[in-house]
Amino acid sequence: MRVRIAILTMLLMISGSVPSLAQQVYVICFGEYEANCKAHDNYQYCYVDPEKVATNLCQQSGMSGKHNLVETSKYGGNKCGYSIIRVICR
Numbered sequence: 001m002r003v004r005i006a007i008l009t010m011l012l013m014i015s016g017s018v019p020s021l022a023q024q025v026y027v028i029c030f031g032e033y034e035a036n037c038k039a040h041d042n043y044q045y046c047y048v049d050p051e052k053v054a055t056n057l058c059q060q061s062g063m064s065g066k067h068n069l070v071e072t073s074k075y076g077g078n079k080c081g082y083s084i085i086r087v088i089c090r
Contacts, residue, residue, distance in 0.1 A: 024061045026054075028043070030082065031082035036077055051069070064089075065089075068087075
C-alpha cells in the first residue's frame with residue numbers, strides 16, 4: 001500500500017497536479033517620487049498602508065493574501081522619506 005501511495009504522489013508531482021509551495025516575492029518602494037526609489041517592483045506614495053498593499057498584491061497573484069513584511073531599507077528625502085519593503089506572499 002505504501003508503495004502505491006508513493007508512486008501516486010510521484011505521478012501527481014510530475015503531472016503538476018500537486019500545488020506548488022513556491023512563494024511570490026515583491027519589493028515595494030514607499031515615498032514621494034518613484035524616481036528616487038531604489039530597485040523595486042511596485043511603487044506606492046507616502047503614507048499608504050504596507051499591510052493593505054501586501055494583502056492586495058498577494059491576492060492578485062493567486063495566493064491567500066497572507067504575507068510577511070521585511071523593511072530592507074529606509075532613507076530620508078523629500079516629503080516622507082523612502083522605505084523599501086519586501087513582501088513574501090504565503
